[in-house]
Every structure is written in C-alpha cells, then in structure tokens.
Amino acid sequence: METLRTDCLVIGAGLAGSAYALQAARRGLQVELLSLEAPLVANSDWAQGGIIYETARDPGQLARDIVEASDGTSHPAAVDHLVREGPAAVKELLLDDLGVAFDRDSAGGLEFTREGGHSSRRIIHAKDLTGHAILSAVAARVDVTPGITRRAGWVAVDLLTLSHNTDTVSDHYAPLTCFGAYVLDTASGEVRAIVAKKTVLATGGLGMIFLHSTNQPGSVGHGVAMAYRVGARLIDLEYVQFHPTVFFKKNAPRFLVTEALRGEGAVLVNARGERFMDSIHPRGSLAPRDIVARSIHQELAASGEPCAYLDLSAMRPDFIRNRFPTVVGRCAEHGVDVTREPIPIVPAAHFSCGGVHTDLSGRTNVRHLNAVGETGCTGLHGANRLASTSLLECLVSAKFAALADAAEIPGTEFRLPDPRPWSGPARDADPTLIRQDLQLLQSTMWNYAGIVRSSKRLTRARRILLELREEIQSFYRGCRLTRELIELRNAVQTALLVVHAASLNPRSKGCHYVTEEE
Numbered sequence: 001m002e003t004l005r006t007d008c009l010v011i012g013a014g015l016a017g018s019a020y021a022l023q024a025a026r027r028g029l030q031v032e033l034l035s036l037e038a039p040l041v042a043n044s045d046w047a048q049g050g051i052i053y054e055t056a057r058d059p060g061q062l063a064r065d066i067v068e069a070s071d072g073t074s075h076p077a078a079v080d081h082l083v084r085e086g087p088a089a090v091k092e093l094l095l096d097d098l099g100v101a102f103d104r105d106s107a108g109g110l111e112f113t114r115e116g117g118h119s120s121r122r123i124i125h126a127k128d129l130t131g132h133a134i135l136s137a138v139a140a141r142v143d144v145t146p147g148i149t150r151r152a153g154w155v156a157v158d159l160l161t162l163s164h165n166t167d168t169v170s171d172h173y174a175p176l177t178c179f180g181a182y183v184l185d186t187a188s189g190e191v192r193a194i195v196a197k198k199t200v201l202a203t204g205g206l207g208m209i210f211l212h213s214t215n216q217p218g219s220v221g222h223g224v225a226m227a228y229r230v231g232a233r234l235i236d237l238e239y240v241q242f243h244p245t246v247f248f249k250k251n252a253p254r255f256l257v258t259e260a261l262r263g264e265g266a267v268l269v270n271a272r273g274e275r276f277m278d279s280i281h282p283r284g285s286l287a288p289r290d291i292v293a294r295s296i297h298q299e300l301a302a303s304g305e306p307c308a309y310l311d312l313s314a315m316r317p318d319f320i321r322n323r324f325p326t327v328v329g330r331c332a333e334h335g336v337d338v339t340r341e342p343i344p345i346v347p348a349a350h351f352s353c354g355g356v357h358t359d360l361s362g363r364t365n366v367r368h369l370n371a372v373g374e375t376g377c378t379g380l381h382g383a384n385r386l387a388s389t390s391l392l393e394c395l396v397s398a399k400f401a402a403l404a405d406a407a408e409i410p411g412t413e414f415r416l417p418d419p420r421p422w423s424g425p426a427r428d429a430d431p432t433l434i435r436q437d438l439q440l441l442q443s444t445m446w447n448y449a450g451i452v453r454s455s456k457r458l459t460r461a462r463r464i465l466l467e468l469r470e471e472i473q474s475f476y477r478g479c480r481l482t483r484e485l486i487e488l489r490n491a492v493q494t495a496l497l498v499v500h501a502a503s504l505n506p507r508s509k510g511c512h513y514v515t516e517e518e
Contacts (some may be wrong), residue, residue: 002192003418006032006149007409009180009196011156011223015131016373016394017202018138019093023402025147029409032194033142034154034183036218049115049260050125051134051391053090059083061119069117069288069386071510075379081360082380082389082396089395090124098137102126114263115387116244117288121263123388128258128324134391155483156222157182157191159199159230159369165419176231178369179416184481191422191481197414198405201227201356201371202398206240209495210349211446214243214256218487221494223375227356228497233365236354237501238512239383242451243350244268244292247343248307252334256350257310257327257343259387262286264323265314268296269342271305290384290511293347297451300346309342347451351390353381353511354501362401368414370405372397383510429479434488437472441465441488441495449499453514458503465496 008024010017013035021031054062063083067074094100102124103111112121126133142148160180162171180195206221207213228234245257245268262268267285268277280295281287287295296308312320317339321328324338331338355377362370370376373394380393448461469492476489508514 004032004192004194005416006030006194006196008032008198008200008405009194010034010200010202011181012202012204012373012375013139013142013150014202014204014373014394015135015138015391016375016398017200018135018142019395019398020200020202020372020402021142021148022093022138022145023399024405025145027402027406029147029406031148032196033148033150034156035150035152036155037153037186049128049258049263050113050123050130050388051090051094052122052388053087053110053112053124054083054122055087056120056122062122065117065119066380066386066389067382070382070384071290073382073509075382078360078378078380081378082393085396085400086392089399090392093395094134094137098141100126100133100137102130102133113260114286115259116262116283116286116292117386118263118286123260123263125260128260128326131391151183151185153186155184155186155486156203156226157184157481157486159226160193160195160419161230161366162415162417164230166417167420168417171415171417175367176365177367177415178230179414180419181226182419182422184483184486186483189480191424193419193422195416195419197368197409197412197416199369200362200401201369201375202373203375205352205374206494206498207349207352209442209445209491209498210240210450211442212246212254212346212348214246214254214348214350218483220487220491221352221497222487222490223371224355224497225490225493227364227366227369227371228493230366230369232369233357234355234497234501235357235377236379236382237352237498238505239353239381239510240349240498241289241351241353241385241511242293242347244289244296244347245310245343245345246348247331247334248346249334249336249344254348255330257345258324259289261310261312261324261327264319266310266312267314268292269309269311270299270303271309273311288384289350289387290513293451293511294513296345296347307344307346310345311342312338349450351385353377353383353385360400361404362397363404370401372401383512424481425478427479429475429482429485431484433475434484437468437475438488438491441468441492445495445498449495449502451513453502453512454516455503455506455514458499461499462496462503465492465499468492469496
C-alpha cells in the first residue's frame with residue numbers, strides 16, 4: 001500500500017485530538033485524524049458533569065483547589081498555565097465559535113454548578129451530557145474544516161522512529177525521532193504507514209485495564225504503550241483515579257453517575273442510610289475523589305455490603321428530572337427510580353493522572369512526538385485530579401500543542417523517509433482467547449492494583465502479568481492484526497507499567513493508596 005504523508009498525524013479523535021486538529025488546520029497544516037468507527041466513540045463523549053469556566057476575580061482559588069485535590073503534588077507551572085489560559089480556551093472555541101448549548105439561567109447567563117473538591121460554583125454544563133454536547137459540536141466542525149482528513153476505523157499499531165523503522169544505518173544513531181505510525185484500516189484489514197512531520201498521541205485513558213471502569217471500551221492506554229515502546233518518558237502512572245459513584249446492580253452495565261449530583265445536594269449513605277462521609281472530611285460527600293472512593297471501599301469492606309448509595313432526597317423530583325435526565329433515564333432502564341429511592345453505587349477506574357511526560361506545549365522527549373489530553377502528563381493533576389478539569393485540559397493542551405507545531409513546522413527540515421514495509425501473518429486470532437486474556441488482566445488489576453494496594457498484591461500482579469504478556473506477545477506475532485488484538489497487546493503493557501510505577505512508590509498519596517494489610 002502507498003505510504004500516506006501529512007503535516008500532522010493525530011491518533012485519537014476525542015476532545016483533545018479533535019481540538020488539536022481544528023487548531024492546526026486553521027493555521028494551514030494538513031491533518032490526518034484517526035478515529036474509531038464513529039466520531040463520538042471517546043471518553044470525552046461520556047463526560048457528564050461539566051467543564052471549569054473560572055471567571056472570578058480571584059482565579060488563584062481554583063489553583064489552590066487543584067493543588068489541594070492533588071494532595072499537594074501538582075506541578076505549579078502546569079496549574080498556573082491551566083488557570084491562566086483556560087477561560088480563553090473555553091470562550092474562544094466553545095462559546096464564541098461553536099456556540100455549545102450550555103445550560104443558562106432565566107436571565108440568559110451561564111448556569112454554574114459545583115463538584116467535589118471545588119470551593120465555589122465554577123463549572124458550566126449541558127444537563128448531564130456536557131461531554132457529548134462539546135464533542136459533538138467539535139466533531140461536526142472537524143468534518144467540514146478544510147485540511148482535516150478523518151480516518152474512521154483506523155487504529156494505530158506502532159509509532160515510526162528513525163532508529164527503528166528505516167534501513168539507513170546512520171538513522172540508528174540519530175536522536176529519538178518520530179515520523180508517523182503504522183496504522184491498521186480495520187475495514188480492509190490492511191496495515192499502512194502514515195508519515196508525518198508531527199505525531200500527536202490523543203488516545204485517551206487506560207481505565208479499561210481494570211475490571212470496573214467508567215471508560216469507553218478499548219481505553220487501555222494505547223498512547224502510553226506505544227510511547228513506551230519507542231523510549232518516551234512516562235510519569236505518575238501509579239496515580240489512577242477511581243470515580244466514587246458508578247451505578248451498581250447485578251447483571252446491569254456500569255455507568256457513571258455524575259459528581260454534579262453531589263454538587264446539587266445528594267449525599268453518600270451506607271446500606272443503613274447513614275451519612276458516613278461527614279465524619280471523614282470537612283466537605284463530606286463533596287470531598288476530593290480519592291478520599292471518597294477510598295472511604296466507600298473501606299465502608300463496603302467493613303460491612304460486607306455490595307454497594308453504597310447516593311441519596312437524592314434533598315432535591316425536588318422535578319429538578320432532578322430536568323437537571324439530570326440522562327442519569328434518571330439510565331437508572332430507570334434498570335429499575336431504579338431516582339426520584340423515589342437512592343442510587344446504588346460503587347467506585348470504578350476513571351481517570352489516569354499520569355501518562356506520557358510533556359511540557360506545556362505537548363512536547364515529549366521524543367522529537368516531533370506530542371501527547372495531549374489524558375494521554376499526556378504535564379503534572380497538572382499530580383496524585384489526584386480535581387473534578388471537571390479533564391475537558392478543560394483537553395482544550396488547553398490541544399491549543400498550545402497546535403500553536404507550537406504551526407510555528408515550528410514551516411522553518412524546520414524534517415527527515416521523512418519511506419519506512420520499512422509492514423509484513424505480518426495471515427492466520428486469524430481466536431476471539432475467545434483474546435476475551436479470556438483481557439478478563440484475566442482486568443481481574444488481576446482490580447484485585448491487586450486497584451483502590452487499595454500493598455507490596456504483596458503488586459508483586460502478585462506483576463508475576464501474573466509478566467506471564468500473560470509472554471503469551472500475548474506470542475499470540476500477537478502469530479496472528480493477523482485486528483483492533484481487539486492491538487488492544488490486548490497494549491493493555492498488558494500498560495498494566496505492567498502501572499504496576500511497576502505503583503511498586504516504585506511506597507508512599508500513599510492521592511489516588512495511590514498503599515497498605516501492608518492483607
């Protein structure tokens with residue numbers, strides 16, 4: 001197959017990847033945007049609560065909330081950058097350009113809500129489908145913007161680097177340099193190379209390496225695994241945030257129950273109806289996520305109950321139905337009337353606070369390789385993420401990566417050789433084996449590297465995963481590529497990286513909680 005060539009290859013079409021593509025194309029760059037089979041299959045689409053739009057006279061309070069939620073570990077420069085640049089990023093793209101339909105009050109002003117860890121109401125929202133409202137507007141604009149080619153159903157396999165994928169001897173000694181990726185077209189089954197001046201990892205999170213997760217299927221840390229294989233620096237991977245409130249009912253799917261419910265007055269209770277958070281943290285049910293998730297975990301471990309509950313009785317039924325129609329509808333599908341009874345909930349893996357290390361312009365230690373959104377890690381979140389910072393981080397990181405690339409590309413000489421042709425076996429993989437391996441991986445991570453960790457549990461997880469990786473690598477080398485096989489390969493590598501990072505950090509901080517209790 002002919003090699004494709006472009007200015008910018010963007011791997012992932014969630015909010016970060018799509019926003020980068022828009023910003024780059026508007027500055028005259030040609031963009032190849034890899035997305036899954038539908039434009040809105042991304043974690044951004046499932047974000048319910050909202051996006052921070054802090055326009056107060058004291059923006060320093062937001063910075064203090066971010067640092068407090070991180071257990072004092074956020075990178076100050078990253079926090080300052082987000083707080084300073086965030087309002088303009090939201091106003092320029094979402095409000096002025098796209099006119100996203102955020103909820104407004106009777107006077108037409110934006111309606112603000114509050115979530116856990118926030119000291120004030122500073123979050124704008126579109127009912128409880130904020131991510132969908134934002135991403136659908138951005139995706140629609142992407143699809144009519146000249147210079148962007150969306151490749152639906154194309155999945156990145158491996159990054160191309162001068163030291164790995166050319167036959168020129170001198171390239172072996174060059175600094176680490178990315179020049180695109182091998183990509184699988186899932187419709188045809190063919191693998192082809194896309195050569196690019198700039199490659200952008202925007203693959204989202206890694207929550208689906210755990211048994212219970214709020215993430216979209218396939219969110220297994222693709223960008224982290226691909227970056228690791230070419231020598232990129234990774235950081236803070238032990239910090240995986242578990243969302244405290246995910247719907248729980250036997251034989252029903254898990255789904256996120258937005259934190260904004262607690263911002264509007266819902267409280268966490270145990271099976272006896274007791275408000276157990278009030279004695280744990282001054283903000284009670286609105287404590288930072290790591291504290292709430294761990295408290296629920298400990299409450300369930302002590303009581304033997306399968307779940308805790310979210311009590312909405314402080315809110316009027318008509319307000320609940322109007323403000324949270326998605327939660328109301330999804331719970332009703334599974335027999336729970338939230339206007340009359342509490343919502344059964346458990347914690348689940350939600351957001352990766354770590355990732356591929358970048359500067360504030362998305363640059364990694366590999367030349368011409370960027371990472372944005374949840375895939376990248378500037379240190380903004382430290383050990384724990386403040387609610388509703390993720391969509392804002394997507395916008396800000398995408399904007400500044402695109403600005404830097406647009407400034408650099410015209411005056412830079414790029415070495416963009418033809419990579420070695422891809423060759424692979426034709427034997428089909430057994431889907432049953434793929435599913436079984438993934439289930440073992442997810443159960444291992446949930447049981448031994450989840451909300452509460454210990455050195456013994458992590459050692460056991462590492463032993464199981466190392467053996468599983470050997471099986472998967474043999475499997476991978478012997479079979480024709482599919483999306484599921486690529487996901488399995490990246491999932492086991494990401495899982496091992498998370499376990500390794502957790503093993504190296506003996507201190508409990510934020511959402512990395514270590515105990516020697518067995």
